[in-house]
Amino acid sequence: MDELLAIARPEAKPGRRAFIDSNMAETPYRCVGGAIFALQRAGFKEVSFVAEPPPSQEK
Template identity: 50%
Template sequence: MAGQVLEDDDTAISDINVVPLTDVMLVLLIVFLITIPVVVQRIPVTLPKVSYEPTVTKPDNVSLSVRGGPNGTCEVYWLMKKVDQKELLDLAVKKLEDQIKKVGGVQNITEENMPEAHIRGDVNTPYKCIGATIITMQQAGFQRVGFISQPPPNEAVAPR
């Protein structure tokens, strides 16, 4: 960007050399064209819409806690007592039999007096542990098996 003065003319020529500017712009354009597709690539996933409803705890409901144990084993707790799958099935069947006796027979069982199973699963619990617990409770006869989760912080939930 040096100025030139012609010998026969006393006026300065102030032409700007735009070749270096053009080179820099082309290099930046190529860099952006290469990097933008890498940044924008993503796999389309439809995430579930989660709404948190307060749990109405009835005394007849069963509270289960499930977590992964050592060496890939599963630990299931009925209230605070650790049980295996056989004990879980036996306790669940006994719970339903007691409820049927309490309401006066199978014909008196309704949605309102049918106990539910509420499962609290640790975040790091393998799916096989949760799935086996669900299947066991369904085999025992529980129609409603749900999950207890923790709502995100600072999210207010209005009771229904």
Template identity: 50%
Template structure:
């Protein structure tokens, strides 16, 4: 620590001794440098590159639209018909059973024969509505549930055959 003895005059000393302040700041800096990596813990995740691809629509696919109704509830549409959650489950189970019977049973099905669920969610729809629809369709037995979205202009990648 530095000590100033003055110039011999009886004037009051008006300089601030900054050494203790710098010592405290350096200690705090070291504490923060050690504490930050402990607080910030992340799992290394490699996120996929997003590329919009044209969706192939098969006749056995289920097309659902999910919006928010005027009263704040969820509105789910099977094609153009509004359904509630019970009716959605019943229709989904019946359609899946019919598709399985059409190919001759579960033993004759391969992954390409499985129908998919395509969900179109309105931008203002709460997540609970879309999440509930996904849960209902998975409960009915559909393993493939996907989302249909509108890509920004110029971001569509066309597959050439």
């Protein structure tokens, strides 16, 4: 979390947005939630999240 904050703070300028693109088959949702929280703490007013759903389990 501290590393992400250190990287994100200088980039969180007025009017800039952060985007998170995730593959939910490989990334636990709690990690995505933590990243959103860290980006908000860094100063981003808008954080967008896009995820590719895990593969279907249907046969």
